[in-house]
Amino acid sequence: MRTEPTLTRLDRIFARLDREPVRPVLDVPRMTRHRVVLFGATLTFYLTIVLAVVTTSWLVRFDWQAMLFRPYQQWSGIHAFLDYWVVLGQRGPTAVMVAAWLGWRCWRQHTLRPLLAFGAALLLLNVTVGAVKYGLGRSGPHYATEVGSNEMWHWFQAGSDIFPSGHTANAVVTWGILAYLATSPRARRWLSALSAVLSLSVGLTTVYLGTHWLSDVLLGWAAGLLILLALPWFEPLIARAEARLLDLRDRWLAGARRTAPQAAPVPAEAPAVLTPCTVAEEEAAPVRETLSPSAARTTRAPVYLAPGPHSTRAERTPVTSAGSRRPPHPDRLPRGPASTARPVTGG
Template identity: 55%
Template sequence: MPARIESADSLNASAQDGTLIESGWPPISRRHAMVFGLTGIAYLLVVVGILCDTPLVDLDWAIQQFRPYHHWPDLEPFLDVWVVAGQRGPTAIAALLWLAWRSHRTRTLRPLLVMGLALLLLNLTVGSVKIVTGRLGPHYAHYVGSPELFSGGNIFPSGHTANAVVTWGVLAYLAVRGRRVGAVLAAATALSVGLTTVYLGTHWVSDVLAGWAAGLLVLLVLPPAEPLVTAVDTRIARWRRGE
């Protein structure tokens, strides 16, 4: 989200002008490709850092043993509530209700389709890594200094963090007005949700770093996927008209 995601309106305009590449997918700017590549590398470095038991794991344990919630206990009641901003169920329902209203007003399913695609990609990518790594969270860790991998857990990467990036990032991406302000608010929400999970001890620092990267990768896939969304939206509209 820190990077500017290309406007869907400009991509649609490109499609109408016939400037899309022959395969039907819009050309990706060098900046977009660079951000995607750097984010992917950052994600990979975190994964390798955990697998190879690097100093990143030592940082995880240092924060866990510091126990921020013991040092600043007054924050815990508020942050227990705030962390819901990254929880899949409540945020997805609220976002989908808003986008359903937007779809009704604009007479297009694009807002719902974009969010649906984003959540599908999020579930597939984050869910698969959770299953493969099987990492345990700080509250369930067995051995001090261990990365706690392949132990039947599902904590890496942080789903709370990745979901906050994707859900609020998609709302900013779909904003008609105030897109920049929306992007800043979405980034601040995702940042604070990730840090909150570390404060509460529900996630390792590396879980959150990977969650931020995983969520941003999903957002960066959305602009190139606009032709697919448009095609599905058009097909559904024709089906509803009985064509």
């Protein structure tokens, strides 16, 4: 008797991915000429912002004017709301929300590409933005030391990793990946506009709260856009990673099936051996079937008696020797053939 191995939740998920023999062909963005032009223009804008801050140009003076204006004091009524709105740019909560949505997309489309593309985008974000942050070492408005300076090269001071804005770049990548993975041109346009509004509003919120310069927001917006525009170059690597993961999954499932415990086979029944008692019982079976239940109970021998014919009590051989069965006693007088007369009391 063969039993099927018990499937775990992970097995059911991968079985869902392989339910269709041929996965649907998805619209994978290509590195077209239009995208190359946009990438070049964004990269030029990125380098221009860095050069303007390093040379302490008019952009740095504008940063100081916006900071000294203190927007959080001018419009204090929206401070509580913007404290929550800025969470849309934090990497932890937004990554969890978007990963949950993309996981559902993987389930429906029977592919791992959405999650792999999102992971590749976050990896590029951490590497590129983190390298520039710690390489330039610019201090934030709360840690500024000299009015009018660009606050650069402060590598060993607190708060010297704010250029470019991580909130803004993360908002561009996290919400922009939904537009990048959209399945229709209309959905891609709407999601692109929505991600642009969200990322710019999150960046301006950091300027309002005084945690970033305005130039930090502009550079963070350009850094996130560069990652989204460069993702088609990594699509072949994402496809190879997906094929590799599915191949490892198949090998793991094959090994699990080989090592699964099989049920022991049921042994065949041994042929019945007929004995004289068995033959006698089979011959008496029709007789027992014709009797009523009460008659069967009366004719059935007690279970404590040995099988075979039984003799009556009178016919049995005494167990002890002839005579009295009571054991001898030294004080007991032997019983004679005739008893003597008892004396009369008082005579």
